[in-house]
Amino acid sequence: MPVSYAQTGGVGSDTFDTLRLAKACGRAAMLDDSTGTVGVGPAFGSTDDARLGRRVPDVGLLNRQGEAVRLASIVEAAVSRRRRLLIHAWAPW
């Protein structure tokens, strides 16, 4: 079955590969079987998913101009300057 990926980008060539890879990585995955779309969640249920003491996970973000920015690039820039980061989440709702 052809498959599209909700947000995470291509992680496999078809639905089966996507679900198998997500499972192998310990990540949650959910399939909409009527369209072949897979949503992939985070890892769970093991120490591998712990963030404390580990590198900040990377995610894709947008800047005010609508351009893609990787969180990893922000963290890398901070590390190169020996700066610490306070990451603060807010929402308009």
Place this chain on the structure above:
Amino acid sequence: MWQALNDEFAIDGVDVLLIGLDVVPTNCHQYMDRAVGVLEAGHSLIDTNHATVGALGFKNVPMSMWVDENGTVVMDAHHSPVVKGWGDRPIPEGLPPRMEGRLVELKKATDRHVEYLAALRLWVKTGSVPLTKGVESTKNQALAVAAFELGDHFRRLGDRERSVQYWREAHRLDPDNWAAKRQAWTLVTTADGQAPDLVQEDTGPYEGNWLDDLVAVGGIDNYYPPTDW
């Protein structure tokens, strides 16, 4: 506020990175515009996929994470009140009952912003962090993130029926993911062209609403994950 905190912390080597969560990025712009120009533009960004919910643990707002100079998480996702709570504010007379009820609940919150800022400033000044344990996901919590992702995918495609189906599933799987609930509710309750609705009362196809769900979990002090600071 963030300008002042950023200036204060910058001297000791800490930069502030603000991340606004909203699947409609323009909803964040007016708030960002107040910060951009005071914060570097690259330090005020938008998470349009709620990617930080699953990856960083930001299941409600405001929440924060502290990162050391090696890029390592030293304080996992936590509730981060940096301004005084609602406790001392009077409730205006003549409000609709549900709006009054919302303010009554908000005023019950234990105001911990002084305590939080003290812990934050201690880390900024000395690198000392409170004894904390990391936040790990259960299977249902992780599946809720996957379901939210599917729902948002179908929302972007204009498939409202499937979008609602998966967002409802996300809410069922992880009722503590207030970001997923508030995002869905506000899209229903906000009139076209208006700023996102904060009351979130008549939530249409979704179960629950802000006030009733808050009361159901035992009130405002159970609204955020327990904190260690």
